[in-house]
Amino acid sequence: MKSALYLCLLLLGLQVQGQQQEQQIHHPPEDQSQADGENLPHVKLAPSNAAFAFKLYKQIRDESGNKNIFFSPLSISTAFTMLTLGARSNTLRELYKGLAFNLTQVGEQEIHEGFQHILQLLNDPQREVQLNMGNTLFVDNKVELLQTFVDHVKNFYYAEAVSSNFQNPEAKRQINKYVETKTQGKFVDLVKSLDPESVMVLINYIFFKGSWERPFNSFNTRDDDFFLDAKNSVKVQMMHQNKDFNVHRDENLSCWVVEIPYKGNVTSLFILPDEGTMKQVEDALLKETVSSWLKSLEEREIYLDLPKFSVSSSYDLKSLFKKMGVTEVFSDQADLSGLAKNLPVKVSKAIHKATVDVRENGTEASAMTMIEISVMSMPFPAPPHITFHRPFLMMIIDKNTDGVLFLGKIVNPAAKEE
Incomplete structure (x- = not known):
């Protein structure tokens, strides 16, 4: 029987609250040509x-x-791509296909260099937004990882391998304490128990706390x-603003698209389908x-109503990936021979948890709010009233990496946590 690799993907999602940081936004060198930019590894990864x-x-x-x-x-693809460093043969091919990588367009080395660059950009301490992403391997002390694998996960994914005794209850507490610390207390006692066959737990976490460029007024x-x-x-508690936003009306898909930016070169898209067109x-x-x-997107004045909400989700990635054609890595046929010495392993469990909290507060009033002042223009039709009072989609995009950090659908803002 193969030993179990417990792949555990942790995520703390978007938390929009009033904490202003003192750093300045990080800007790439201005003399970098567009052609050079398109050849950067993380830019090549963006479409996949x-x-x-x-x-x-x-x-x-x-x-x-x-x-x-x-x-x-991004959390999920980072963790599974890190796992490819130890995968071989058909197991490796299935993983790459499931993750939407086309090796004829981007090579394996470029894929890992791309994630290396993404991690560097996301964790840049000079960014104005609070955004952290990291990886850790908790490894049973009876397992000897291959040095090549250890070197690669450390080099490309900044992941440390932490030795632990999985037969001791302290191992579970050690993992849970790590998760709780990295997610600032949002996930407590995540690991209820470790399978007897488990020899490794891979943790990926991402934490984002963003401040609206122009916060909603709670009054x-x-x-x-x-x-x-x-x-x-x-x-629900409905927030309101009457300001200029970047907006697009997609007549073909019958939906409104509203961009609400955060400080720190991160933005959000809120998509409101017309009634009955969500599936379309x-x-x-x-x-x-x-x-x-x-x-x-075009800047125009709108009346915007957006609900406050706090939702959580939990997913069995093993089941989801199997339905997407990635099966071997979870079976006794798994070839993860690049992980450990003389120890056949498979992924026994893969979970993903996420939470999002959207509120009025951004930061204290600052010069950024003065952007409200604009040049008078020619007479324009009355501002549209866009009210998110029915199910809508949302995504959080990091402009530095062109990465979709978070993606979701809010069906019931008042739903209790799952």
Whole structure:
């Protein structure tokens, strides 16, 4: 029987609250040519990572029924790509295909260099946004990892291998303490028990705490109805702004797209399908669609209503990946011979947890809020009133890496945590 590799993906999602940091936004060198930029490893990865994000979203959507969806595609792809460093043969090919990597367009070395660069950019201490992502391997002390694998995960993914005695209850407490610390207390006692066959736990976490460039005024927040469907509604706290936003009306897909930026070169897209068109918009979720939306955004005044919400989600990635054609890594046929010496292993469990908390607060008033002042223009039709009072989509995009950090669908803002 193969020993079990417990792949555990941890995520603390978006938390929009009022903590201003003192750093300045990091800007890449201005003399870098566009051609050079397109050849950067993380830029080459962006299309594949986006394709994976939307492929996984649709798989989750098909299984979730009428539930909220929220996850980090980047967290998941980082952890599984790190695992490819120890995968061989068909196990490796399945993983690359499942993660939407085309090796004829981007080589294996470039893939890992791309994630290395993404981690560097996300964890840049000079960024104005609080954004941290990291990886750790907890390894049973009876296992001897191959030095090549240890070197590669440390070099490309900044992951440390921590030795532990999995037969001792202290191992579970050690892992849970690490998770709780890295997610600032959002995930407590994540690992309830370790399987007797487990020899390794791989943890990936991502923590994002963003401040709106222009926060909502809590005095304008009021109780309102959020319509779950044609017959049912729940009461929510609805935030309000009447300002200039980057907006796009997609007539082909019958939806509104509103960009709400954060400080620190991170932005969010909130997508509001017309009544009855959610599935049409979801089916069209592709990297080309989002790219078209971003290019079509135009600044205009709108009346914006957005609910406050806090939702959590949990996913069995083993089940999801199997339905996406990645099966061997979870079976006794798994070839992860590049991980450990003389020890055949497979992935026995892969879980992903995410939480998102959206509130009015951004930062204290600053010069950034003065952008509200604009040049007078020619007479314009009355500002549209865009009210997110029915199910909507959201995504958080890091502009430094062109990466989809978070992706979700809010069906019920008032739903209890799962």
